[in-house]
Amino acid sequence: MFDHAALRAQFPILKLTENGHPLTYLDNASTSQKPLSVIQAVEDYYSTQNANVHRGVYGLSERGTDAFETVRKKVQAFVNAKSYKEIIFVRGATEGVNLVAQSWGRHFLKAGDQVIVSEMEHHSNLVPWQMLREQIGIEVIKWPINERGELSLEDLAGLLNERTKLVAVTQMSNALGTINPIKQIVEMAHQAGAKVLVDGAQSTSHIKVDVQALDVDFLVFSGHKLYAPTGIGCLYAKQALLEAMPPYMGGGDMIYKVSFEQTEYNELPYKFEAGTPNIAGVIGLGAALDFINQLGFERIAQIEEELLHYATERLSQIEGLRIIGTAATKGAVVSFVIEGAHPHDLATLLDQDGVAVRASHHCAMPVMLKFNVPATVRASFGVYNNRDDIDRLVASIHEALDMLR
Numbered sequence: 364m365f366d367h368a369a370l371r372a373q374f375p376i377l378k379l380t381e382n383g384h385p386l387t388y389l390d391n392a393s394t395s396q397k398p399l400s401v402i403q404a405v406e407d408y409y410s411t412q413n414a415n416v417h418r419g420v421y422g423l424s425e426r427g428t429d430a431f432e433t434v435r436k437k438v439q440a441f442v443n444a445k446s447y448k449e450i451i452f453v454r455g456a457t458e459g460v461n462l463v464a465q466s467w468g469r470h471f472l473k474a475g476d477q478v479i480v481s482e483m484e485h486h487s488n489l490v491p492w493q494m495l496r497e498q499i500g501i502e503v504i505k506w507p508i509n510e511r512g513e514l515s516l517e518d519l520a521g522l523l524n525e526r527t528k529l530v531a532v533t534q535m536s537n538a539l540g541t542i543n544p545i546k547q548i549v550e551m552a553h554q555a556g557a558k559v560l561v562d563g564a565q566s567t568s569h570i571k572v573d574v575q576a577l578d579v580d581f582l583v584f585s586g587h588k589l590y591a592p593t594g595i596g597c598l599y600a601k602q603a604l605l606e607a608m609p610p611y612m613g614g615g616d617m618i619y620k621v622s623f624e625q626t627e628y629n630e631l632p633y634k635f636e637a638g639t640p641n642i643a644g645v646i647g648l649g650a651a652l653d654f655i656n657q658l659g660f661e662r663i664a665q666i667e668e669e670l671l672h673y674a675t676e677r678l679s680q681i682e683g684l685r686i687i688g689t690a691a692t693k694g695a696v697v698s699f700v701i702e703g704a705h706p707h708d709l710a711t712l713l714d715q716d717g718v719a720v721r722a723s724h725h726c727a728m729p730v731m732l733k734f735n736v737p738a739t740v741r742a743s744f745g746v747y748n749n750r751d752d753i754d755r756l757v758a759s760i761h762e763a764l765d766m767l768r
């Protein structure tokens with residue numbers, strides 16, 4: 364028997380009370396809570412290892428550099444990249460997309476080239492392409508979603524043409540929960556001569572992502588959504604692409620030799636890592652990957668699918684509640700609106716009962732426009748959530764509706 368209570372006990376924050384109630388944390392799509400092993404890894408780093416990396420010849424710095432580079436290899440294994448050189452540490456998914464847009468996009472795209480962006484993208488995988496449109500005149504083409512919040516491969520076939528240079532798509536939608544068929548998308552895009560950037564911000568904590576099996580060109584993700592600290596994330600890109608791309612930012616560590624006349628850039632992956640990195644964040648990310656690996660994606664799927672099923676069933680019984688995002692393949696996210704209750708009012712009342720959900724456009728305003736709602740309430744689940752959390756959510760919604768209606 365799997366001891367779920369022991370898993371939950373690894374997360375100290377879940378012992379908190381909010382407004383006199385146990386904290387019911389259901390905002391995992393925004394950020395996940397951190398297990399003790401991650402918190403301790405960061406504390407140990409600052410207590411016993413702190414020194415800058417890649418610079419000192421003294422023991423402390425060398426040990427820190429080893430620990431830092433070990434995590435890069437862990438990330439390489441986590442996404443099954445061919446080489447550690449393909450793993451670039453960034454602040455998060457947002458910085459990863461901006462790096463690709465400003466380095467690869469600005470260098471290799473020209474006016475009239477097309478970037479297909481799905482309608483369900485987080486703003487961080489849309490706005491950087493719009494910025495590039497302003498800078499060099501590319502076209503940003505919308506790949507629409509249907510009324511269930513799904514993308515159609517037939518629609519993609521109709522959009523791909525010789526001017527398409529990139530398809531930018533999320534593997535899992537934060538606003539809808541939809542999981543997209545990345546392998547087929549990549550095959551189709553590659554046949555049309557386009558590259559694919561996958562936003563793994565949501566998917567990497569729920570699904571095993573294998574960049575070689577999927578053959579993706581770029582993958583971005585954020586540590587803080589997979590039980591690691593904030594301010595650290597990764598860009599994976601095929602080595603040949605990274606070799607050809609110019610640096611994104613200039614500064615220390617990304618250079619090999621500098622004079623006023625000429626600068627030689629460092630080799631991969633350091634060419635893309637200017638300045639002192641988030642070393643503690645990287646160490647914490649390593650501990651988070653250990654946590655996920657120990658648990659295993661099979662167990663994660665089992666826990667989260669059960670929660671998704673139970674939450675969908677219980678929430679669907681609430682009168683006037685409409686689930687936004689009913690894709691056939693979904694991750695553990697339930698977005699909804701309720702007749703007669705504004706999402707923000709609802710979330711504020713839920714907070715009185717210690718229930719933390721997100722009420723907003725979820726940084727996916729085009730999705731809200733598509734479903735003609737200003738915002739939704741979103742309950743999103745992590746491995747530590749249980750049925751009691753969902754029962755508390757549902758009970759609290761009933762109480763709130765009694766007040767609001």
Ligand SMILES: Cc1ncc(COP(=O)(O)O)c(C=O)c1O
Binds near residue numbers: 393536537562585726
């Ligand atoms: C699907 C998706 N992409 C990108 C991001 C941006 O991640 P970050 O803010 O960590 O850079 C998020 C965050 O909510 C997300 O859910």
